[in-house]
Amino acid sequence: MAYSAKKHRMLSGGAVALGLAGMAMVAWLTGNHADPGSLGLFRVVLALVVVGIGLRGYSYMDEVQRQAAQKRWFWGSLIGIAAMLPLVVFLQTHKPWLDTAVQFIFHQPAKPALYFNLRIGIPVMFQCASVLVMKLLDKLRQSSAP
């Protein structure tokens, strides 16, 4: 696929926006006692659409940008996993605290489905946040380069 900055920006921005909106909607539906089966299906469809749009955006990068993105995702994912470990250990060893926090945030008693969401959500969020930080650092480095 030929390089196109405009198409890449539009598609990757769209994937991020749709992902964030979808995550907010999943949280809202979970808090409003949505049917777990439909919610699960919604999550799968949302993930497929976001990944599909993201990959389409990736295909409009040039080869140097692709190399940089691959490095960023590799190291960002590793750093994200390492960074989440203290939180995971904390949550595992403070279960009553976690139950109270879940009840406070979602206004309902903690359920296994909610913990399943947290188990999936925490690594993904940490990895994405870490990749975004690396991207920001790259941008800062580029702007200070000669």
Added chain:
Amino acid sequence: MKNRLRVLRAEKGWSQAELAEQLNIARQSVNAIENGKADPSLPLGMRIARVFGLPVEAIFEDEV
């Protein structure tokens, strides 16, 4: 890999953006290649050589 891209570009009086447009890559990618942070593939290396009208080995030099 070392390269003479910055010097050659300056000789032609082109900006990074102008060279990037001729190569159909991002300006940031030209910057990354000039600074040795990224190595171009063989097809891109040959495109760069064609733009400057020079053989590939006159632009890129391996660090053995």
